[in-house]
Amino acid sequence: MIDIQRRNGGKDFYVVKDVIKNGKRTKETVRKSSKEEYNSFHAAKNGLENMDLTAISCAFPECDMLRPIPREQKRLLKTVLPQRYKQFTDIYCSQKCRNAHEQDLKTVLKE
Numbered sequence: 001m002i003d004i005q006r007r008n009g010g011k012d013f014y015v016v017k018d019v020i021k022n023g024k025r026t027k028e029t030v031r032k033s034s035k036e037e038y039n040s041f042h043a044a045k046n047g048l049e050n051m052d053l054t055a056i057s058c059a060f061p062e063c064d065m066l067r068p069i070p071r072e073q074k075r076l077l078k079t080v081l082p083q084r085y086k087q088f089t090d091i092y093c094s095q096k097c098r099n100a101h102e103q104d105l106k107t108v109l110k111e
């Protein structure tokens with residue numbers, strides 16, 4: 001599972017993931033994060049306790065924002081809906097990213 005941790009007395013933020021090293025479960029740093037991403041990640045995680053969570057990243061290629069999502073919901077979006085309806089769904093972290101991506105894609109999106 002992906003998580004975002006605070007370090008150095010809460011001044012620095014890092015995305016970490018669970019890995020198995022020498023038979024031991026440990027956290028590996030993926031990249032630096034930000035206070036904004038930390039707060040939004042953990043706010044989204046609240047209310048999802050006791051669920052099997054995974055993470056999904058913003059669909060806008062210029063954005064690294066991660067958000068936790070129940071695995072069942074990710075399975076629905078990424079497997080069940082494509083199988084049933086050939087429907088592919090992207091998740092954006094914000095309306096701002098959705099708009100920016102649609103702007104980048106406007107030449108192919110217009111019919």
Ligand SMILES: [Zn+2]
Nearest residue numbers: 058063093097
């Ligand atoms: Zn984003």
